[in-house]
Amino acid sequence: MDYPNDQHPGAPVRAGIPEHGRIPKYYAVKARVAALLDELGEGGTLPTERELALRYEVARETVRQALRDLLLEGRLRRHGRGTVVAGPKLEQPLALASYTEGVRRQGLSPGRTLISLDRFPCQDALAEELGVERGRPVWHMERVLLADDERVGLESTYVPVDRVPRLDVEFSPDLSFYSYLHDRLGIAFGDADERIETVLATPREALLIGTPPALPMLLIHRTSRDTDGKRLERVRTLFRGDRFSFTARLGRQG
């Protein structure tokens, strides 16, 4: 839940309008379309750009700019040749739980598509993060993340070959890597450091995930250790910013 300014009567400003009172025209259209989305409800089909331009008496380019914003924010989604009202963002816990668990908790079916799996000699920075010697072999596994068959993210996992020597022959890349580590190798996660930021997808990433290049993404960096405190993996996961949010429960001392 968000609190737009129009929810508190005493406020000097309303719904994103600057104090100087000059509202960009596309933004006024955006606010009206946003109200329309609430009426239509999730899955409802939006009128065409042409119809909206006529309805609001503005140029189609103005409507297009408003819809672009709403698409980037995840309030709308393309569906075939039309545009429909999107559901709320998925909430993924910032926790040691895997992607699999997080997506299942939302009632969706998680999936993955392997893009590449290869081994290479570990470079300096990565060697430090993985706690291995420079030049030791490391797996790099890159997978597209799916939720109900929709592409929602891209994950790069770096893990020393010594820890998972048979990754290439034993592991089904459409399944959970964490379950594999646990069930097959008896390795469990102890703790992890995460860093979250917003970035633009590269053209390659945008192509793999199927997003417009301008879409803001959430990038999560993770380095994790097993229950013995030994460094285990370095992961870089890119999530669609219009489809995901992340939650954390903070205790007395973080």
Add this chain to the structure above:
Amino acid sequence: MDYPNDQHPGAPVRAGIPEHGRIPKYYAVKARVAALLDELGEGGTLPTERELALRYEVARETVRQALRDLLLEGRLRRHGRGTVVAGPKLEQPLALASYTEGVRRQGLSPGRTLISLDRFPCQDALAEELGVERGRPVWHMERVLLADDERVGLESTYVPVDRVPRLDVEFSPDLSFYSYLHDRLGIAFGDADERIETVLATPREALLIGTPPALPMLLIHRTSRDTDGKRLERVRTLFRGDRFSFTARLGRQG
């Protein structure tokens, strides 16, 4: 630290280039400018658009698009009439620690500018989050967040008037609200729920923070409780996505 594809020799693809091999021209320029930034180092001044267009033999519009990306990503910043190489993003812990502590830890000086402080009768959704009855008075305090005098965020705090009856006369809005609660009223934080997402700033928010409207922002929603488990505040903080990242330490069970 990030691992571009060119760090692992076995990879089929390099540095964000799609598999089909067609690199958008602006992206090739962006990659070359990014390499130039590494050479120049933090604070170094970038050549003008005109000079870069001549150097790379492309149109100025192509250079402009590349620089826009690098600005949005926080790798460049405007400085007076020029453009300089930006430092790394600030890392703010996702913890009960206040903004003040987080910024100080980075060696910067935190500050705040009051935009508005008013009281209004609590609406439904907010009443539930604050654990107060609908219609009870609530403070809404809106402040711009500063780091070394640079505007980096915008914070809206909602807190029941009953908890902090003298907020308007007792509290200096350029100081830490958490310190005020603790030192003056003996209220300490117990735990909090946070949700983090990426959004576009509204025109009003962009104006207050002084960012271009297209800049992706990180929005953090927080509801927190005091040490007695009583709900205390609802906060909505918008941070510049080009200037901030958030870190978390994850334990065995999140």
